Amino acid sequence: MLLVAGVCALTYYARRILLLFVCAIFFAYLIDPVVRFLQQHSLFLRKMPGSAILEVYLTFIIVVAVFGYEVAPGVGRKVTKLVDEIPVLIDGLSTGTIASDLGDQYGWSDAQELRFKAFLLRHRDNIQDLVKVVDHSLSQVAEVFGFFLLIPVLAIFLLRDGEHIAHALINVAAPRDQRETVRSIAAQLHIVLTGYIRAQVILCGFSFLFYAIAMLLLRFPHSLALAVLGGVLEFIPVVGWTSTAAAIVSVGIAHHCHWIWMILLLAIWRIVQDYVISPRVFGQELEIHPLAAIFAVLVGAEIGGIVGIYLSVPLVACLCVIWKVYAGPHGTPQSPNRFALAETPDLVSLTTK
Numbered sequence: 122m123l124l125v126a127g128v129c130a131l132t133y134y135a136r137r138i139l140l141l142f143v144c145a146i147f148f149a150y151l152i153d154p155v156v157r158f159l160q161q162h163s164l165f166l167r168k169m170p171g172s173a174i175l176e177v178y179l180t181f182i183i184v185v186a187v188f189g190y191e192v193a194p195g196v197g198r199k200v201t202k203l204v205d206e207i208p209v210l211i212d213g214l215s216t217g218t219i220a221s222d223l224g225d226q227y228g229w230s231d232a233q234e235l236r237f238k239a240f241l242l243r244h245r246d247n248i249q250d251l252v253k254v255v256d257h258s259l260s261q262v263a264e265v266f267g268f269f270l271l272i273p274v275l276a277i278f279l280l281r282d283g284e285h286i287a288h289a290l291i292n293v294a295a296p297r298d299q300r301e302t303v304r305s306i307a308a309q310l311h312i313v314l315t316g317y318i319r320a321q322v323i324l325c326g327f328s329f330l331f332y333a334i335a336m337l338l339l340r341f342p343h344s345l346a347l348a349v350l351g352g353v354l355e356f357i358p359v360v361g362w363t364s365t366a367a368a369i370v371s372v373g374i375a376h377h378c379h380w381i382w383m384i385l386l387l388a389i390w391r392i393v394q395d396y397v398i399s400p401r402v403f404g405q406e407l408e409i410h411p412l413a414a415i416f417a418v419l420v421g422a423e424i425g426g427i428v429g430i431y432l433s434v435p436l437v438a439c440l441c442v443i444w445k446v447y448a449g450p451h452g453t454p455q456s457p458n459r460f461a462l463a464e465t466p467d468l469v470s471l472t473t474k
Contacts (some may be wrong), residue, residue, distance in 0.1 A: 139271065141275070145275035148273060156174055156280055159176050172374075220234045230414065313438045317406065317407060317434065324394070324402060325356065328355040332351040332369070339378055342378075362394075421433025
């Protein structure tokens with residue numbers, strides 16, 4: 122009991138480090154197909170150990186540098202302009218004077234302006250508290266940025282020595298007579314995690330298409346850049362899409378685009394993405410029912426917040442794999458090979474003879 126309590130306490134206090142390694146594992150699974158492709162079709166440094174990993178990282182750095190060189194100057198000027206206008210915008214929200222500006226722009230009636238102004242005045246304290254929340258969030262950006270910089274560094278070691286690390290852990294932790302079963306479970310978990318990352322990539326592609334089409338139709342500036350940002354941030358639950366929505370709406374307000382329509386489209390898309398597309402994609406890739414995926418996300422959000430949302434679906438899929446292996450007819454561990462033999466009587470009799 123003391124040992125279990127100590128392990129639980131250690132896990133709790135080291136939860137950020139463990140989360141860092143979990144994110145590194147997911148990142149390694151994300152770029153693993155590209156690494157394997159370059160190992161077979163690389164034109165440069167083919168004989169150098171780890172050359173495929175080096176080529177992937179160099180390509181990623183070059184793409185980010187070119188993208189930043191093309192987009193960063195214009196976006197930087199717009200962001201600077203937006204930062205300068207934020208105090209005026211917040212002051213207009215807290216005092217209600219922004220209602221008159223919006224009424225003149227969109228042709229509202231006097232009654233509509235008064236209702237909106239009264240709504241803003243009733244929530245004046247909440248709007249002012251929002252400023253404090255934004256200041257506190259900006260102070261943590263540097264810490265989060267450093268946290269994410271370590272993920273690709275750790276992924277290098279996982280890509281290079283992941284299989285050896287897994288075999289060493291199995292040999293240390295598993296009893297000798299259970300190692301084959303544990304190895305078969307590890308192989309199935311590898312397939313599950315690969316399917317989870319593939320599902321995340323599909324969802325990111327859907328988000329990119331929605332953001333690009335919606336902003337191009339509403340004539341938002343930097344539509345493709347914001348769409349790429351939204352697709353990438355789709356990997357981060359809640360925080361990712363809220364940050365994207367805030368950036369898109371802020372750009373729309375700064376450039377006097379149809380940002381109200383954009384808010385409506387973002388709300389509809391979020392409902393469709395979370396409760397229609399995501400459960401079906403996860404259900405197909407991880408072979409779990411869409412209702413189970415929704416239930417896992419809701420329970421994960423209630424227990425662990427953002428981290429719970431992110432880890433709930435792959436955790437449920439992994440538990441299903443372990444349950445299928447260990448839930449034998451008499452409660453004894455069963456390997457996938459033994460399951461296959463049990464389902465083929467002719468092969469069983471032939472093997473017995």
